[in-house]
Amino acid sequence: MYVKTFVFLSAILLIVNTTSAQTHFSADKLEFSTQNNIEVIQLDTDERCSSFGIKVKDSVRVHFHQWHTESLQVIKGEATMQLGDSSIQIKVGDFVVIPPETIHAVKVSSKTPLEVISIQAPEFKGEDRHFITGH
Numbered sequence: 001m002y003v004k005t006f007v008f009l010s011a012i013l014l015i016v017n018t019t020s021a022q023t024h025f026s027a028d029k030l031e032f033s034t035q036n037n038i039e040v041i042q043l044d045t046d047e048r049c050s051s052f053g054i055k056v057k058d059s060v061r062v063h064f065h066q067w068h069t070e071s072l073q074v075i076k077g078e079a080t081m082q083l084g085d086s087s088i089q090i091k092v093g094d095f096v097v098i099p100p101e102t103i104h105a106v107k108v109s110s111k112t113p114l115e116v117i118s119i120q121a122p123e124f125k126g127e128d129r130h131f132i133t134g135h
Contacts, residue, residue, distance in 0.1 A: 030055075030075075030115065043117075050124040056114040062105040062132040068120045070098040077114035079106045090114075103132055 030053040032039045038060060041053040062082060078091045082105040083098065089109070090096060098104050108114045 032115075045123055047123050049119055049121040052118045052120075052124075054116050054118050056106055056108055056116075058108055060104075060106040062103055064101055064103045064130050064132070065098075065120070065124075065128045066130060067100050068122065068124055068128050069100060070104075071119045071121075072096045072098070073117040075115045075117060077108060077112050078110040079108045079114045081106050 030041060032041065032053070032055040035057075037057050039055045043051040043053055045051070056077075056079070072090075072095070074090050074092050074094045074096075076092060078089065081088050081090050081096065082103065083096070084102050084104075088096075090106075106114060
């Protein structure tokens with residue numbers, strides 16, 4: 001299975017290597033500013049990977065990435081996630097790895113929006129997101 005649960009005793013910290021230095025983000029300090037269904041904040045990017053803070057109020061449509069691996073760390077909320085042929089429950093502390101060409105979608109099940117740190121490798125420029133119709 002693609003889900004591994006980690007227990008954190010303090011705030012989740014994300015450290016992303018960049019070509020010149022390290023960039024440090026505190027997950028509990030992400031500031032989402034809109035009321036849209038999905039909000040994305042780019043945290044860092046280089047040719048090896050891109051990292052984002054993502055807030056989902058309701059859902060993310062079924063899609064896949066042809067050549068990107070996406071890794072998610074849940075920092076707030078809960079959701080039902082379609083991951084390939086499976087449906088799983090994700091919650092704070094869960095870590096999910098989504099291999100290339102794996103269909104996935106999210107439906108928020110908590111009263112609060114789902115917030116995740118998403119890391120895509122290699123660098124994600126927004127072009128490798130393919131939505132599936134009829135799901």
